[in-house]
Amino acid sequence: MKKKLVSLLTVSAMTMAMLVGCGETAADTATQTAETVAETAETVADTATEVAETVAETAGNADLADKKVGVCIYQFADNFMTLFRTELENYLVSQGFSKDNITIVDGANDQATQTNQIQNFITQGVDVLIINPVNSSSAATITDLVVGADIPLVYINREPDADEEARWSANNWNVTYVGCDARQSGTMQGEIIVDLGQEKVDLNGDGKIQYIMIEGDPENVDAQYRTEFSVKALEDAGWTVDCLDDQVGNWDQATAQQLVANSLSAHPETEVVFCNNDAMALGALQSIEAAGRKVGEDIYLVGVDALTEALEDVLAGTMTGTVFNDHIAQSHGAADAAINYITGAGNDYYIGCDYVKVTTDNAQSVLDSLK
Numbered sequence: 001m002k003k004k005l006v007s008l009l010t011v012s013a014m015t016m017a018m019l020v021g022c023g024e025t026a027a028d029t030a031t032q033t034a035e036t037v038a039e040t041a042e043t044v045a046d047t048a049t050e051v052a053e054t055v056a057e058t059a060g061n062a063d064l065a066d067k068k069v070g071v072c073i074y075q076f077a078d079n080f081m082t083l084f085r086t087e088l089e090n091y092l093v094s095q096g097f098s099k100d101n102i103t104i105v106d107g108a109n110d111q112a113t114q115t116n117q118i119q120n121f122i123t124q125g126v127d128v129l130i131i132n133p134v135n136s137s138s139a140a141t142i143t144d145l146v147v148g149a150d151i152p153l154v155y156i157n158r159e160p161d162a163d164e165e166a167r168w169s170a171n172n173w174n175v176t177y178v179g180c181d182a183r184q185s186g187t188m189q190g191e192i193i194v195d196l197g198q199e200k201v202d203l204n205g206d207g208k209i210q211y212i213m214i215e216g217d218p219e220n221v222d223a224q225y226r227t228e229f230s231v232k233a234l235e236d237a238g239w240t241v242d243c244l245d246d247q248v249g250n251w252d253q254a255t256a257q258q259l260v261a262n263s264l265s266a267h268p269e270t271e272v273v274f275c276n277n278d279a280m281a282l283g284a285l286q287s288i289e290a291a292g293r294k295v296g297e298d299i300y301l302v303g304v305d306a307l308t309e310a311l312e313d314v315l316a317g318t319m320t321g322t323v324f325n326d327h328i329a330q331s332h333g334a335a336d337a338a339i340n341y342i343t344g345a346g347n348d349y350y351i352g353c354d355y356v357k358v359t360t361d362n363a364q365s366v367l368d369s370l371k
Ligand code: BGC
Pocket: 074, 078, 079, 080, 081, 157, 158, 216, 220, 222, 251, 276, 277, 278, 279, 304, 305, 325
């Protein structure tokens, strides 16, 4: 390109010299002019090349290999968040980030620890932060810290409240939330029970559904909504419910196992066990079996997440159903949002995702999709 331009200008300058060509002086002048034009052309071409190189370099900044991502997980010892963070890291690498530039830290379920980790990431000057808060109620403080350092922020899994989300759009901040609406998962849990028919579920035939509820961390909106909306789905179907026990299992299998063991011995008339997640449903199942009960025959059990083990239980009939909490769509969505901040494309303030109801009908296909 550069050469072509130079030779073109040289030729036209020489043509000019030939045309002018009456006498040596004119020809000399023309040649000199041609040389000057050619030189100028070369300078212009050089400048153009330099500009092109600068543009290419700027574009090269959008290359993700040298970008640093900080990821804060509320607690590594959480089955669902383990699936989430593993997929998140793999996907970030597949999109061009270097594994060495992705740092994922364990908040150990302690907000002070996590806040420290966020401060460290800010000091290190990461390009983007992906945060699964320990306490959703600390989101305002976290946002202020991160926005104050001019770092874009992607919240995952634990949704900050409406007031907090409103601040992001009001201030045009580079802050978003990627996740699902927990109301939907609760409703689906309830619908799985309703779909069985009241005759079948009301085992003692008293016209009411006796149930126990095992909740995740009550500070978490997922726990609040699943607890509320699972039962609401039964009521919306015109069923009468009777809550025998409502306990906090903190998303944890062993805790839930203990709680359900106690509940079942105090309330053998239990017909349905609702667990806010699968880890706790797996614990519940251990106690149901230890009590000599059989899911699908004399008790019903539902969870949320679609952990592999839970899907296998659904297929075996030892769990009535679960709800797929799509960690693949959510982790990819979070990574894509991070990339959009880095490239300057930006994001909406809320990036949603759908849950999927899982029963024996589709458990195998969900299982296959996760392989
Ligand atoms: C999942 C739980 C998990 C929790 C962590 C929920 O969406 O269903 O399994 O423990 O997130 O915040």
